[in-house]
Amino acid sequence: MKKFFIYFFSFIFICFLLPALLTKREIKTSTNLNGNNVTDLKQEENENTQVSYDYKKYSTIKLLHTKTGEVEEVGLDTYLCHVVSAEMPADYEIEALKAQAVVARTYTIYKIQNKKHDNADICDDSNCCQAWVSKETRLSRWEESQRESNWAKIEQCVNETKGKVITYEGKPINAFFHANSGGTTELPVNVWGGSSFPYLQVVETAGEEGYTQYRSEVILTREELLSKLKTKYNDIKINFEDDQDLKILDYTDSNRVKSVKFGNHELSGVETRTLLGLKSTNFEMIKEGDNIKFSVIGYGHGVGMSQTGADTMAKQGSNYEEIIKHFYVGVEIKEINEL
Numbered sequence: 001m002k003k004f005f006i007y008f009f010s011f012i013f014i015c016f017l018l019p020a021l022l023t024k025r026e027i028k029t030s031t032n033l034n035g036n037n038v039t040d041l042k043q044e045e046n047e048n049t050q051v052s053y054d055y056k057k058y059s060t061i062k063l064l065h066t067k068t069g070e071v072e073e074v075g076l077d078t079y080l081c082h083v084v085s086a087e088m089p090a091d092y093e094i095e096a097l098k099a100q101a102v103v104a105r106t107y108t109i110y111k112i113q114n115k116k117h118d119n120a121d122i123c124d125d126s127n128c129c130q131a132w133v134s135k136e137t138r139l140s141r142w143e144e145s146q147r148e149s150n151w152a153k154i155e156q157c158v159n160e161t162k163g164k165v166i167t168y169e170g171k172p173i174n175a176f177f178h179a180n181s182g183g184t185t186e187l188p189v190n191v192w193g194g195s196s197f198p199y200l201q202v203v204e205t206a207g208e209e210g211y212t213q214y215r216s217e218v219i220l221t222r223e224e225l226l227s228k229l230k231t232k233y234n235d236i237k238i239n240f241e242d243d244q245d246l247k248i249l250d251y252t253d254s255n256r257v258k259s260v261k262f263g264n265h266e267l268s269g270v271e272t273r274t275l276l277g278l279k280s281t282n283f284e285m286i287k288e289g290d291n292i293k294f295s296v297i298g299y300g301h302g303v304g305m306s307q308t309g310a311d312t313m314a315k316q317g318s319n320y321e322e323i324i325k326h327f328y329v330g331v332e333i334k335e336i337n338e339l
């Protein structure tokens with residue numbers, strides 16, 4: 001009888017309990033495997049989007065809000081999302097927006113190292129430091145259907161270039177940029193005078209003529225022209241019948257106007273642009289009856305990266321590194337932690 005029970009329980013064990021135990025172990029093992037796979041995937045994803053960058057330096061910056069005087073301490077890349085969305089249209093190509101993100105990060109670090117403000121690293125005024133817009137204001141200016149996707153696109157471009165900065169001889173560059181070069185960029189010495197920067201040269205980009213910023217004109221009556229020039233040169237006199245009294249005298253290497261004769265005064269192209277409100281110094285001056293027409297190519301000072309040039313290069317297949325190296329000659333893109 002005892003033997004019968006031993007055989008019976010052994011039979012039950014072999015037929016039912018053992019398979020059940022084995023199955024449990026298998027299930028457990030496969031769960032572990034699945035778990036491992038999920039973790040691996042997450043790590044890969046992080047590596048691809050570089051969202052886990054560990055900023056050793058410059059992880060936060062002190063931003064001065066010029067209207068309120070408040071100084072806000074904010075994460076560098078959070079700040080950059082606000083800058084990029086203020087500086088470049090969100091419908092530009094991903095690689096152009098990434099180039100803008102790296103330019104903005106570089107400009108920010110340059111400002112931290114070359115401070116303008118006593119209690120802050122940088123301010124939110126584009127005329128002083130770098131444009132900045134609050135997320136609320138930015139979103140309100142986009143169509144409702146595009147708000148979420150536009151902001152996500154900006155965040156993606158900042159995240160995927162985390163830690164990247166543009167350097168020349170190991171130091172962050174002064175990363176000037178502008179809207180549209182008109183096909184050729186300008187030397188900084190022709191805009192602001194002073195010293196030159198080896199990485200800011202005259203470079204050409206094809207395809208910028210397709211953008212609205214490319215061509216513009218300003219038409220002024222004789223009186224309007226005189227009144228604008230008189231805001232700086234009160235004694236100005238022009239004989240409009242004499243072609244020698246209204247004449248472009250000289251051009252820069254990038255074919256922008258270097259100097260202009262307005263009657264008894266000679267003005268630089270930059271000064272003329274400012275006084276007459278022209279979009280760039282690349283202009284023609286044409287007499288049309290009693291009016292003077294200024295036909296302008298490009299938008300902005302023309303130094304460094306052209307934003308429409310970046311977009312057009314991205315459309316033609318260039319990545320953000322190629323775009324940056326086209327507009328800033330001889331630079332290297334480095335990790336911020338290596339500075």
Ligand SMILES: [Zn+2]
Pocket residue numbers: 116117122123124125128129130
């Ligand atoms: Zn400032």
